[in-house]
Amino acid sequence: MNEKTVNIVGAGLSGLSAAITLSRMGIHSRLVSSQPSERAQSVLAEGGINAALDTMGESDNPADHFSDTMKGGCFLESEAAVKELTENAPRVVTELFRLGTPFQNENGRLTLRNFGGQKKKRTAYAKSSTGKMIMTALIDEVRKYEAQGLVERFPHHDLVYIKTDEKTLQSIFVKDLYTGEFMSLGGCTILCTGGLNGFFEGMTTGTTQNTGNAAALAFGAGAELANLEFIQYHPTTVAISGKRMLISEAARGEGGKLFIMKNGKPWYFMEEKYELGSLMPRDVVSREMFFVKNASECTGDVFLDMTTIGGDVWSGKLSDLRKEIISYLKQDPKKEPIAVSPGIHFFMGGIRVNDRFETNIKGLFAAGEAACKFHGANRLGGNSMLGAVFGGETAARAASKSAEGSQVKPVPDYKDSVSSPQIRARLRDLLLGGLGIVRSGETMKAALADLEALYSAKGISKIDRLRVSVGIAAVESALAREESRGAHFRKDFPKTSEAFRRQTVARLENGRPVITFEKFGGEGALKDEVHS
């Protein structure tokens, strides 16, 4: 094929956004995903998407969105990147509305709701199904470009190998899950493969398809990973069969409050301690929940009390959330408080990228949750979908400059490496032990020793060994960061240290993870480092 082509792996929000951007530039893309977009994790996103549209009479502006994001992320993100994100947010959300996302609105003026860590109403929403609604609109838009031949879907294909030469991407190998055949896709590639959910199988709010294999393959190919220790535990999740189910932050945005029984009475601990009460950033809320749950004067579970939310809100803005809770928990949140506990929801860290969303491997880009970019030590609710859509768009523009003609070739002799459910379960258990809400050197060292043993286990497959390497890198990153910041809280180092306002970078050297702390934010630093 002589026309310019970009491979996009992952067909969720960031992948679709990248495909649309390339199509509008007239550039062909191959959209690779193990299942169609309708099954992507992005459809699970609930509460909303942030933009300082200032439609609620609160004098909101992008500068306030910027400062809330920086503060929520504990200043561990690039100021320039967050500035670009927040300044573009009103345009991005307006565009999604224009594409048919049925956001709540009054005569075309978007209604915004409160969300965690933000004093102003800034979150555009479609009840509690915002991700699904945006995805539906973007899928329809991409369909237009599919019909024009600009987007070519590979909709039942798994990424299995990233081939590089001297830190330059040569091609990616994908497996057709229907036929079992392997093929090589040449050209530059954007990984839009989501976060590391698959490293915590069954214990996250994400999907089973989000395996984390792409990050492991990128790591194996020489890509750097960053900030792996920053794992977001969402405060309000519940266990359902096979996973954690999210109770959207929108429930607290609309008035829901957390309490625990203390000395026989409900104690609304967040409201007592913080100005924003239960709507503090997620890292703070989850940590407070951990502490009160373990306090001797408290008994039982932490509950989310949504009984004071008005009937009109339940019938309108939160009707889908109520339906879901009743369906899975057989409890009506309008009538009784729901027992909740923190669950893994988002990964602030991921594949390290520069200001152009390019990794240290030339021609390999990453965007969305797969990339470590906007969210620092803790992501604000409502910023993930924004980061995914804007990230996909920006990465696509950058990748378009590297795009050239490339071919799809069969690779009949490729030997696939298969992951074992037992190894995945062991890896999950060890990571949960080391990377909980509250961490210590002691528990992390214990996890690390067991991970090393798992790495050396007899008969472990290549992909599982790479996955364990990423797990080791995550725990080593957490161990090396001798401070507490955002989602990384250490009881042996409870204070934040300016010396650690650095990005934790993991890379493989001679097959082993090596951790360093490096500058971020001055885009030049990473850019120079990567391709000098």
Place this chain on the structure above:
Amino acid sequence: MKYILDILRREHGGESFCQRFEYETENESDTVATALTKLNEKDDLVSADGSPARRIEWECSCLQKKCGACAMVICGRPRLACGAVLSEFTGEITLEPLRKFPVVCDLVVDRSVLFENLKTLRLWLGGNAEFSEKYGELAFEASECIQCGCCLEICPNFCAGGKFFGMATVPITTRLLSQMTPKEYKEIARLYARHTFAGCGKSLACRDVCPKGIDTERLLVNANAMAIWKRK
């Protein structure tokens, strides 16, 4: 509690056969999806008669009725495995692939026709979406469709490759019609008349099986009004 799962299996291109498995659990909320996941986690999966068995091929993703990946025929009815709680059933639980689509392997079917039909119907916006209070709730409900294929499985009029595209195309059509002007949706309306309106026998069986609880009749009524009767 012990459950018996009778699974219709088929290897790539091979003959179909039924294989029985036993699944034991204390958890009352376990679903068919949980059972399949747990069975596949075993290194030495065996069928109920103790014979070694290969892993059961099936598709899943969200595990909470939001993505449509795990649609299959469960005890004769199309539904999502993640929404089928084992304790609902008495006796053997039969699992079969959706029959309206080509079988890839075991419970995995190739639902490409769903997406090809949406392209044939040219289902995308031409210009900017229009929003009105009248259609806001309708657009939301229509956007909830997960393209699982359950509605097509139950439909007496749909067959893959036929001229009638079935209910799976209606939610998107309805949303787009509600967000476009009659001038803009002229072509979509023409294709809707040909591939949906003309073939729908109005059995509305789709309404009874939609895992999202979408009121398919309401969507049809609105789509017909806008596309066929030119009322908007």
